[in-house]
Amino acid sequence: MQQNSRFVLLSLSLLFLPFIFSNAEKGHLFGGWTPIKDIKDPHVMEIAEFAVDEYNKQSNSSLILQKVVKGETQVVAGINYRLVLKAKNGSMAKKYQAVVWEKSWLNFRNLTSFTLVKVFWKLA
Ligand SMILES: *[C@@H]1O[C@H](CO)[C@@H](O)[C@H](O)[C@H]1NC(C)=O
Ligand SMILES: *[C@@H]1O[C@H](CO)[C@@H](O)[C@H](O)[C@H]1NC(C)=O
């Protein structure tokens, strides 16, 4: 009897494991990243403009934002925005990944990283 109910418990938890992990992948658990549904949202555009302006200031560049390609958010103490954006550097348009940390209630924004996205096989 004892043995049997333990077996049932074990089987049940194994059944639920994939469910837990697939949810974690979608970013609903553990402060994961959630895709931004509307990348044309004015606030998302504002964050992207901020990232490019800030990068230009910090590195004395003159990138011009063209569009946000995609983005994700992560709830931290505030919100992290991880955006892939297309920007022009002179005559060359390239993709960059910018991470901006925003604490809107403090009017605080910080560009935490800005890197060139390496494109290995996709040219679009
Ligand atoms: C920034 O770039 C401009 C134009 O390329 C140049 O004239 C200027 O000296 C640079 N400033 C710094 C601090 O590197
Ligand atoms: C922009 O282009 C200049 C000149 O080609 C290059 O030196 C610089 O690293 C580029 N900057 C970025 C952020 O791609």
Ligand SMILES: *[C@@H]1O[C@H](CO)[C@@H](O)[C@H](O)[C@H]1NC(C)=O
């Ligand atoms: C903003 O981010 C940069 C890069 O991660 C960091 O060096 C700097 O201390 C941050 N500034 C604030 C006010 O958090």
